[in-house]
Amino acid sequence: MHEIIRFHKIHFEYDQTPILKDVSLCIYPGEFIHVIGPNGGGKTTLLKLLMGFIEPSSGYLKINGKSPKATQSKIAYVPQVFAFDKLFPTSVFEVVLSGRLSKLPWHGKYQEKDKIKALVALKQVDMDEFIDHPIGELSGGQVQRVLIARALASDPQILLLDEPTSCIDHSAQLAIDKILRNLKRKLTIIMVTHDLDHIGKNSDRVFCIHGHLSELKPSEVCQHFSMGLYTEKEGALI
Numbered sequence: 001m002h003e004i005i006r007f008h009k010i011h012f013e014y015d016q017t018p019i020l021k022d023v024s025l026c027i028y029p030g031e032f033i034h035v036i037g038p039n040g041g042g043k044t045t046l047l048k049l050l051m052g053f054i055e056p057s058s059g060y061l062k063i064n065g066k067s068p069k070a071t072q073s074k075i076a077y078v079p080q081v082f083a084f085d086k087l088f089p090t091s092v093f094e095v096v097l098s099g100r101l102s103k104l105p106w107h108g109k110y111q112e113k114d115k116i117k118a119l120v121a122l123k124q125v126d127m128d129e130f131i132d133h134p135i136g137e138l139s140g141g142q143v144q145r146v147l148i149a150r151a152l153a154s155d156p157q158i159l160l161l162d163e164p165t166s167c168i169d170h171s172a173q174l175a176i177d178k179i180l181r182n183l184k185r186k187l188t189i190i191m192v193t194h195d196l197d198h199i200g201k202n203s204d205r206v207f208c209i210h211g212h213l214s215e216l217k218p219s220e221v222c223q224h225f226s227m228g229l230y231t232e233k234e235g236a237l238i
């Protein structure tokens, strides 16, 4: 099978400070990858490279054999921080529909098919009963589900999630785990997380990013990592 994503010897620097060093990886269609690592290790940077928001300092990165910029419409992103005005009267449906913005024709108006895609996406995250609710009245876990629906509404091949379960309670985390389990194999999923307890259930492979990249089997990931024991010796995790 051909890979959907390839990083080849990627180096990335912000203002001459190395962030990612010699990162090479291949991801295959339908895989569910978890990305873990210490704060500042470069996890969000990796996602930004995938979305073409930033470019590698050296090395190359291909998605379906093309540059990230050429494949942006195939990638959807659930951000680490979603800042919005809780008092601004935007409905759940409008937020999900905004996932279709990049697909609109020249006249910029939503079509019937955009509304259908948004509704289907809301059903996938089990939030259709909240369709007319103001987004500002939802709980943190419900907002995360709506953001996943917004991402799904764009019909992505690749879904990127940056810590979607931080700051939400255990039952909301389980609800998101279930949604993602139902999506597994239907698209390629890359999820940054610090919730190591949840990795085993969904994950095919785990990448630990701490400047360098180390690959781990889901079964090898243990709670030790979440206790801050990311220790590097001669480039390997110990």
Ligand SMILES: Nc1ncnc2c1ncn2[C@@H]1O[C@H](COP(=O)(O)OP(=O)(O)OP(=O)(O)O)[C@@H](O)[C@H]1O
Pocket: 014, 015, 019, 037, 038, 039, 040, 041, 042, 043, 044, 045, 046, 080
């Ligand atoms: N725009 C920027 N300009 C300069 N440095 C940046 C910028 N964005 C991030 N950094 C730095 O790059 C490093 C990696 O950041 P990144 O956001 O990728 O980490 P992370 O692994 O996602 O961390 P966290 O777990 O806290 O989200 C950090 O040291 C951060 O301060």
Ligand SMILES: [Mg+2]
Pocket: 043, 044, 045, 080, 162
């Ligand atoms: Mg981050």
